[in-house]
Amino acid sequence: xxxxxxxxxxxxxxxxxxxxxxxxxxxxxxxxxxxxxxxxxxxxxxxxxxxxxxxxxxxxxxxxxxxxxxxxxxxxxxxxxxxxxxxxxxxxxxxxxxxxxxxxxxxxxxxxxxxxxxxxxxxxxxxxxxxxxxxxxxxxxxxxxxxxxxxxxxxxxxxxxxxxxxxxxxxxxxxxxxxxxxxxxxxxxxxxxxxxxxxxxx
Amino acid sequence: xxxxxxxxxxxxxxxxxxxxxxxxxxxxxxxxxxxxxxxxxxxxxxxxxxxxxxxxxxxxxxxxxxxxxxxxxxxxxxxxxxxxxxxxxxxxxxxxxxxxxxxxxxxxxxxxxxxxxxxxxxxxxxxxxxxxxxxxxxxxxxxxxxxxxxxxxxxxxxxxxxxxxxxxxxxxxxxxxxxxxxxxxxxxxxxxxxxxxxxxxxxxxxxxxxxxxxxxxxxxxxxxxxxxxxxxxxxxxxxxxxxxxxxxxxxxxxxxxxxxxxxxxxxxxxxxxxxxxxxxxxxxxxxxxxxxxxxxxxxxxxxxxxxxx
Numbered sequence: 087x088x089x090x091x092x093x094x095x096x097x098x099x100x101x102x103x104x105x106x107x108x109x110x111x112x113x114x115x116x117x118x119x120x121x122x123x124x125x126x127x128x129x130x131x132x133x134x135x136x137x138x139x140x141x142x143x144x145x146x147x148x149x150x151x152x153x154x155x156x157x158x159x160x161x162x163x164x165x166x167x168x169x170x171x172x173x174x175x176x177x178x179x180x181x182x183x184x185x186x187x188x189x190x191x192x193x194x195x196x197x198x199x200x201x202x203x204x205x206x207x208x209x210x211x212x213x214x215x216x217x218x219x220x221x222x223x224x225x226x227x228x229x230x231x232x233x234x235x236x237x238x239x240x241x242x243x244x245x246x247x248x249x250x251x252x253x254x255x256x257x258x259x260x261x262x263x264x265x266x267x268x269x270x271x272x273x274x275x276x277x278x279x280x281x282x283x284x285x286x287x288x
Numbered sequence: 289x290x291x292x293x294x295x296x297x298x299x300x301x302x303x304x305x306x307x308x309x310x311x312x313x314x315x316x317x318x319x320x321x322x323x324x325x326x327x328x329x330x331x332x333x334x335x336x337x338x339x340x341x342x343x344x345x346x347x348x349x350x351x352x353x354x355x356x357x358x359x360x361x362x363x364x365x366x367x368x369x370x371x372x373x374x375x376x377x378x379x380x381x382x383x384x385x386x387x388x389x390x391x392x393x394x395x396x397x398x399x400x401x402x403x404x405x406x407x408x409x410x411x412x413x414x415x416x417x418x419x420x421x422x423x424x425x426x427x428x429x430x431x432x433x434x435x436x437x438x439x440x441x442x443x444x445x446x447x448x449x450x451x452x453x454x455x456x457x458x459x460x461x462x463x464x465x466x467x468x469x470x471x472x473x474x475x476x477x478x479x480x481x482x483x484x485x486x487x488x489x490x491x492x493x494x495x496x497x498x499x500x501x502x503x504x505x506x507x508x509x510x511x512x513x514x515x516x517x518x519x520x521x522x523x524x525x526x527x528x529x530x531x532x533x534x535x536x537x538x539x540x541x542x543x544x545x546x547x548x549x550x551x552x553x554x555x556x557x558x559x560x561x562x563x564x565x566x567x568x569x570x571x572x573x574x575x576x577x578x579x580x581x582x583x584x585x586x587x588x589x590x591x592x593x594x595x596x597x
Contacts, residue, residue: 096465098512135463135510137559174551189559191465211466214559219582223561224463226585231512233593262597269591 096135096191098224098231099125101162102264104134108204109253110196123194123206126254127235127261128247133193134208136164137216137224140188143179153179155213157190160225160268165207166190175210182215189216189224225272229265236262292318295333302337305423305443306344314340346441356424362398362456364436367429373436375401376419378453390414394436395453402435404428409440421445433569460518460573461563461581462511471506472550473536475499503533505553506572509562517572518564524575528562529553 099107107123111130122130138159146154147169153176157164168175175192182188192210199205239247239258296315303309314336321332341348357363358372375394383391389407392414393400403425405411414420423443425436438444470485477484477491478500484491486499505520505528526532531539531553540546566576 093466093508093515093517095513095515096463096510133465135465135512135559174554189463191558212554212558214555216559217582219584220560223581223585226587226590227512229587229590229594233590233597236597262594266591266594269587269594272587 094120094132096133097125097129097131098228099131099134099136100228100232100261100264100268101136101138101157101159101164103127103161103232103261104136104164104194104208105162105206106254107131107194107206108196109249110194121193123196124246124249124253125235126250127232127258128239128244128250129235130246131194133191133211135189135191135224136208136228137187137189137221138164139185139221140179140182141185143182143184145180151176151180155179155182155188157188157208159228160271161264164190165205166192166210166213167195167207168210168213172210175213178210178213182213187216187218187221189214189220222272225268229269232261232265236265291329292322295329299333299336299340303340303344306346306441307340309340360398361394361396361401361454364401364427364434367427367434369427370424371427371436372421372423373425374419374421374447374449376451376453377414377416380414380416390438392416397451397454399454399456402433403438404435405438405442406440409438409442411438411440411442412444414444419447419449419451421447456567457565457576458568458573459563459565460509460516461561462509462514462516463559463561464507464557465510465515465559466508467550467554467558468506468508471504472553473533473540473546474502474504476502501533501537503531503536503549505529505550507557509564516564518566518575519572520575520578524578525553528575528578529556531556 103126106126109124110121111124112119112121120132122132125131136157136159138157140155141158142156144154145151150170152167152169155166157166168179190208190210191212192208194206195209196204196206236258238244241247293315296311296318300309300311300314317336317339318332321327321335322329327335356370356372361375375396378393378395378400380390380392383389387407388404389409390405390413392403394403422438424441425438428435428437475486476499477486477494477497479494479497482491482493484493486497489496489499491497503522503525505525507518507520509516509518520528522533531549536549539549539552561581563579563581564573564575566574
């Protein structure tokens with residue numbers, strides 16, 4: 087096999103959990119070692135894939151362009167920041183007409199604010215506009231992946247769940263509720279849509 | 289049955305093709321060690337096996353453990369496994385070395401796999417189009433491709449089974465999360481049998497050459513658990529992006545830059561979900577068929593699971 091490092095999987099995580107993932111770490115002392123965010127449901131994430139509604143974009147840069155986009159999913163908002171080192175993503179934010187569905191592949195980053203709290207944001211590798219079907223698929227897929235993590239949360243030898251418990255505590259019920267809300271919301275939407283379609287037909 | 293006679297029967301099965309001993313013979317040897325000399329059963333088994341290995345002139349490796357797994361071609365995913373296989377000879381190739389008796393392609397309904405039969409194995413010749421049950425072949429791997437080797441302990445039995453040989457296609461799905469460099473409108477070396485992609489107009493083998501345009505995408509499908517690298521050739525790229533070779537050339541000409549093609553493709557396809565089927569070569573799946581996944585997902589099953597936790 088080649089010695090090329092294997093590509094990191096893009097984790098699926100809802101915004102409410104992502105924004106809680108304040109703890110980051112590296113697996114080795116090598117300065118090029120990948121940086122991981124520790125997800126509270128017990129997984130490490132070097133990369134994530136999110137799909138949601140881009141509701142606002144703003145150039146908050148002073149000397150040079152620095153774009154912030156708000157990407158909303160059924161649970162919360164992802165904050166996406168792109169500057170001169172992410173030229174494609176920055177121009178995608180600059181050119182985007184909001185609101186629109188976008189898919190973002192990116193890396194979790196944290197920064198400490200003046201009041202000492204930690205903000206979690208997303209440094210995009212790519213931002214592209216997608217359709218509603220893709221957004222819907224992402225919601226169901228992300229619910230599924232989150233449930234898988236919750237399922238394995240108390241498994242013996244689940245290293246990242248152990249670390250998550252130590253960093254964030256053992257109560258993950260909020261993330262399960264968020265999954266339920268996201269799916270039920272989705273279910274209601276679809277039912278309403280199909281019943282209104284039925285009305286039109288009658 | 290006692291542990292002793294179970295073990296005896298197992299040992300007998302292991303050696304039935306190689307040694308002319310009855311189960312009772314085996315059991316007697318075991319019993320002598322276990323009851324008379326108080327040797328633990330596992331150690332007694334090892335000792336008895338060694339005796340029969342000596343008798344048959346075999347190495348332990350050649351024995352293939354306690355009965356081989358009967359596998360299908362698609363199950364072969366590890367080197368140095370001793371397996372049994374029923375397969376049809378799809379093609380025979382010209383051996384390139386005197387040490388190789390026969391070489392070619394075997395197939396079953398799940399796919400095809402290369403086989404090599406050593407010259408010194410002294411086995412009967414396989415015939416193209418016939419199906420055989422091959423006992424005790426060993427798997428091998430080279431650059432991500434698996435093969436099986438027939439050796440002097442292999443049994444060959446022609447069988448009367450008809451099936452269509454499968455095409456080794458894998459199916460992968462996920463979100464397209466990356467289109468890697470070397471994608472879009474590329475140039476390939478025109479030298480005969482060299483299709484290397486040029487870097488800055490140079491072929492790593494033939495130096496500076498007048499390249500020939502081609503379309504290709506090296507993409508990454510990611511389902512949140514695993515990543516799959518996928519290569520789309522010219523046709524598959526056009527089917528995926530709606531951009532054909534002529535259009536791509538025109539785009540590059542207008543922009544005086546070939547990279548606009550890959551940029552445009554990224555905007556069109558990144559972030560969408562796809563299902564790709566095709567054969568796997570090394571780390572890549574070659575896209576034969578690509579389907580965009582845009583049907584409405586069903587949250588019901590996930591919802592039931594969410595409520596049950």
